[in-house]
Amino acid sequence: MTDRDDGPSFSFVSEPEDTRERIMQATFETVQAHGFAGLSIGRIADRADLSKSSVYHFYDDKDDLLLAFLDAMLAQFGGPLADADFDDPETELWTLVDFGLYGTTGEQFPPVDGVGDVNGRPYVELRSQATHDDEYRDRFTDIDASMHERLATVIDRGIDDGVFRPVDPDRTAQFLLTVLLGGLFRRATSDGLDADAVRSELEAVVDDRLLPA
Template sequence: MSDGPFTAEPTDTREKIMHATFRALREYGYAGLSIQRIADEAGLSKSSFYHFYDGKDDLLLSFMEFMYGQFGSGFDIRFSDDPVEDLRRHAQLMVAGPMDEDVAGDIIDTVPGEVPPDAPIREKNAMERGPLVEVRAQGVNEPAFRERFTDIDAAFRGTFADIIERGIIEGVFREVDATQVADMLVTIGMGTIFRGATSTFDREAAMAEVDAYVEERLLADDVTLD
């Protein structure tokens, strides 16, 4: 089993570099990250990196593409035919994160064969989310990072909006602006990612508040949460 949040060994040099980038970010942070340190983690020569990437920022943008593929692998899945349960499951993924082994285990049991066998299942939230938060912070000053994270947020928002629209059609959700409500759920989820990486907080209480938001904002009058 590979080090870091990955449950499978890298299959090629690019994946090896991605895994090494995660470990280097976790150890040194963005400020201390260098191509040489990533090369050392990967067991490759520094010159070999420039066959794949133009520099540090190019590498990190590719890293975000890779990590989105990893962390998003369990998110864009239809768990059931019940939009209410589907929305709660996806909200739970945003708040708890697929790195929590019990949550990920439930997902894999729910939709066997749909979650890739190498999808990350992790236990140490702060340790594993920290590198992603550090890279995301570069969006403050770097337009390329801001654009990429805008796209990532839009993908998560699209999943929520699709579920909400399905619930409206089926009559279990109120007639709301699905994109607007979905954006709020993504905002809540991203907030918990930052908090999970930088502080300790009550994740179960956060999920209870998400349920309260869904019940108050979305559920039709004759529908209740189980």
């Protein structure tokens, strides 16, 4: 298997600067347009205006390419939040919640012609492979653990600052992460999610369980 970088520094909305970036950009567009079932090295190569052999020069096979793409996508997905400077734990918590419920602003992931709103679709397309592929499952297990740690750290800091009640940060983070991932899946796979209603109920839970009386 080819070596992977820790994460690319390019943006999906900027012009690719080298062949790897062209391949990542083309993979993004191909997943949006055709889904995982319609994904192939040939289609990716065509969108990148490269030969298939050029793609295989960097990646052993489709799964090798897609795992690298997953790293790139998640770097884009989480980058703005990782770099943000929050004034207090409650503001940070709600920013994370809203990011999960409502998704990106489109600044990280541009629309693809003929596809429409694709918020969350690549993530769900790739995550479905974790049901039968251990390498994908291991990768998404690590991703979940990272997201859980971020939420738990915010809650723990809020407890230390006196902003939140002394709840169990891990259990609370587990609950929030499960709700947010459910919202992401529903947003990507159906038109029935009322994100405002979910947020309203979460506000009631936070008021009841987290905020001081």
